[in-house]
Amino acid sequence: MSYIVEMLHITKDFPGIRANDDITLQIEERSIHALLGENGAGKSTLMSILFGLYQPDGGTIRVRGREVKISDPNVATSLGIGMVHQHFKLVHNFTVTENIVLGMEPRKGPIIDIREAEKRVEEISKLYGLAVDPRARIEDISVGMQQRVEILKMLYRNAEILIFDEPTAVLTPQEIHELMQIMRKLVTEGKTILLITHKLKEIKEVADVCTVLRRGKLIGTVPVSETSEARMAEMMVGRQVSFHVEKSPARPGATLLRIEHLNVKTAKGVLGVRDLSLEVRAGEVLGLCGIEGNGQTELVQAITGLTRPESGRILLRDRDITHLSIKERTDAGIGHIPEDRQKHGLVLDFTLGENFIIHNYYEPPFARYGILNRKKIQENAERLIREFDVRSGQGALTAARSMSGGNQQKAIVAREIDRSPDVFIVAQPTRGLDVGAIEYIHKRIIEERDKGKAILLVSLELDEIMDVSDRIAVIYNGSIVAIVDAASTDENQLGLMMSGAYRPATAAAAQE
Numbered sequence: 033m034s035y036i037v038e039m040l041h042i043t044k045d046f047p048g049i050r051a052n053d054d055i056t057l058q059i060e061e062r063s064i065h066a067l068l069g070e071n072g073a074g075k076s077t078l079m080s081i082l083f084g085l086y087q088p089d090g091g092t093i094r095v096r097g098r099e100v101k102i103s104d105p106n107v108a109t110s111l112g113i114g115m116v117h118q119h120f121k122l123v124h125n126f127t128v129t130e131n132i133v134l135g136m137e138p139r140k141g142p143i144i145d146i147r148e149a150e151k152r153v154e155e156i157s158k159l160y161g162l163a164v165d166p167r168a169r170i171e172d173i174s175v176g177m178q179q180r181v182e183i184l185k186m187l188y189r190n191a192e193i194l195i196f197d198e199p200t201a202v203l204t205p206q207e208i209h210e211l212m213q214i215m216r217k218l219v220t221e222g223k224t225i226l227l228i229t230h231k232l233k234e235i236k237e238v239a240d241v242c243t244v245l246r247r248g249k250l251i252g253t254v255p256v257s258e259t260s261e262a263r264m265a266e267m268m269v270g271r272q273v274s275f276h277v278e279k280s281p282a283r284p285g286a287t288l289l290r291i292e293h294l295n296v297k298t299a300k301g302v303l304g305v306r307d308l309s310l311e312v313r314a315g316e317v318l319g320l321c322g323i324e325g326n327g328q329t330e331l332v333q334a335i336t337g338l339t340r341p342e343s344g345r346i347l348l349r350d351r352d353i354t355h356l357s358i359k360e361r362t363d364a365g366i367g368h369i370p371e372d373r374q375k376h377g378l379v380l381d382f383t384l385g386e387n388f389i390i391h392n393y394y395e396p397p398f399a400r401y402g403i404l405n406r407k408k409i410q411e412n413a414e415r416l417i418r419e420f421d422v423r424s425g426q427g428a429l430t431a432a433r434s435m436s437g438g439n440q441q442k443a444i445v446a447r448e449i450d451r452s453p454d455v456f457i458v459a460q461p462t463r464g465l466d467v468g469a470i471e472y473i474h475k476r477i478i479e480e481r482d483k484g485k486a487i488l489l490v491s492l493e494l495d496e497i498m499d500v501s502d503r504i505a506v507i508y509n510g511s512i513v514a515i516v517d518a519a520s521t522d523e524n525q526l527g528l529m530m531s532g533a534y535r536p537a538t539a540a541a542a543q544e
């Protein structure tokens with residue numbers, strides 16, 4: 033059998049960790065080959081070696097049967113290899129076309145011929161059904177569209193082998209569905225796709241073959257059509273994984289968080305949250321679901337103090353916190369797992385140990401008379417790393433920036449759950465996490481609920497909302513259209529409510 037890419041006996045070491053341990057990967061042409069593994073299993077490292085971002089410490093790479101040395105991404109590009117990274121590499125105040133041609137601008141004499149480039153971008157966009165406006169600015173388009181720009185960047189450079197690193201981590205269900213269709217179209221047009229993911233549902237939907245890595249080692253390669261999700265999860269984690277959240281019925285108590293007639297503007301100055309009222313009680317998980325861009329982000333930012341509401345009130349245990357600072361809200365008992373882990377969750381240039389104490393660095397045992405106690409910070413970090421299985425090369429001293437996205441997420445979840453505040457605002461808690469980590473985090477959220485905490489869970493994953501929540505509030509166009517009991521609804525009903533097409537007669541009663 034002829035393979036378009038062969039990575040043979042690849043080994044890669046980083047300080048304190050072997051990221052890839054004698055891995056062999058063989059990719060058939062015109063196929064979708066999934067690379068599955070836990071956070072920190074070595075998937076992104078392996079693909080970064082193929083794209084020339086890292087050099088292997090051992091092993092060989094063959095492309096189209098010929099042995100190659102991929103010393104940098106330019107060499108990868110010349111071999112027809114392209115990569116869409118998990119965190120996009122786009123210049124936000126440039127247009128779509130300016131981003132795509134960056135580094136290989138077409139010229140008419142000394143002048144950049146942007147019109148010619150726009151024409152070519154439009155042609156490629158039409159051929160693959162990407163529907164991207166070549167003149168739009170990156171800052172004005174959705175995350176899903178930005179990803180399409182990254183795909184166009186590869187296609188503009190004539191890439192034949194396309195690497196997608198966690199492509200659905202930041203997409204809505206609708207955008208995920210569209211991306212799957214785009215992938216299939218790319219393969220019918222002769223492309224080969226390498227898909228890094230830990231979403232088993234997506235592997236079953238589009239991949240032909242799946243290679244599983246665990247802690248840097250190759251576990252096996254299986255045909256997707258003949259392998260169950262449960263079997264792939266077991267290969268990935270090394271044990272059986274429960275896809276269902278085990279929990280006893282909620283015993284809700286007093287209202288801990290009350291939102292009254294809240295109005296909040298978006299970054300563009302229009303109302304994102306409109307006259308919204310909501311209550312979250314002690315001992316319950318209230319799930320908030322809606323299509324992205326319907327006010328969830330603005331609501332979370334108003335509750336946590338990241339943005340100021342136009343009007344309305346936010347009450348924590350009947351205390352008005354509407355105009356308190358972020359720190360005052362944190363001290364009053366609000367915990368926040370933010371949807372953008374890099375922007376609002378971590379200080380990327382701080383160590384893992386420093387990030388764990390970011391809320392209470394000035395308090396004993398971490399500081400005395402303004403001087404940090406490094407030993408206590410280290411002990412605290414080691415405990416959380418152990419408890420939440422945060423994979424990091426140098427333990428407490430690891431720079432947050434150098435960790436995989438999933439492990440950055442685990443670090444934030446560990447810090448916030450360890451503080452155990454009265455009210456949790458949990459936004460996309462399992463974004464980019466593998467099934468084992470998702471199972472653990474859901475278990476910890478339910479434990480906090482059972483301790484009498486109030487939890488507002490905001491997620492774009494309907495499975496997660498339905499599995500973890502006790503009640504579900506549906507947000508559409510900045511307002512709550514219904515609050516339903518999680519046990520008595522289904523995905524179809526929620527989907528209709530999320531699109532504004534259906535409002536149950538019991539909605540008003542459920543909000544009481």
